[in-house]
Amino acid sequence: MAKMIFVNLPVADLKRSMAFYEALGFTNNPQFTNDQAAAMMWSDEIYVMLLTHDFWKTFTAKEIPDAKKSAQLMLAISLDSREEVDRITELAGQHGGVADCNPLQDHGFMYGRDFEDPDGHIWEPNWMDLSQVPEDLAQQDQQRQQQGATP
Incomplete structure (x- = not known):
């Protein structure tokens, strides 16, 4: 299986x-x-x-959190193009969800937008061109974290 x-x-x-x-x-x-x-x-x-x-x-006996007030997880899905990321995010907004509930992420080689479903669950559609990932990406992230910036 x-x-x-x-x-x-x-x-x-x-x-x-x-x-x-x-x-x-x-x-x-x-x-x-x-x-x-x-x-x-x-x-x-x-x-x-x-x-x-x-x-x-x-x-489960655990309480169901209100996903519109708190975030427990974000579900990332990969798509084939920037246009597909835009399309699904805009569709989410047109069909009862919330488009762009978090800031757009555009790193050149990687592009993503976020949306919420009607219950507030956050989805992160993204596109990435692996051939364009900087070789020193991990080093760049470490430097940003040391400077107090978020990746």
Whole structure:
């Protein structure tokens, strides 16, 4: 079996969240979808499992944080071009999410924007040209950190 990842996200409104992810290009897998959860495929190896709050609570006793007020994680996805990064970020804003919830990142060889889904979960679509990554990138990051700047 191929290695896969299933990102589980608690959602307040399952149908709204399904429509949002479908608008971004995710495909619903009805085999793993019911009135409590929806399997949204990004690729054959990457699924986003949207779980109603009640169903989420059957997996953990921990409180569901309000992702619109606090950030526990950011989900980075790679895309084929800067234009694709712009397209998916703008679609997110047009379909109930928040586009550019964090500052745009443009390092020449790497480009990214962020968006929130309707529940506040942060996604980081990005594009990178690996042939253009500076050889001394790690050294540059260390220097910025020593100077108190963020990478």
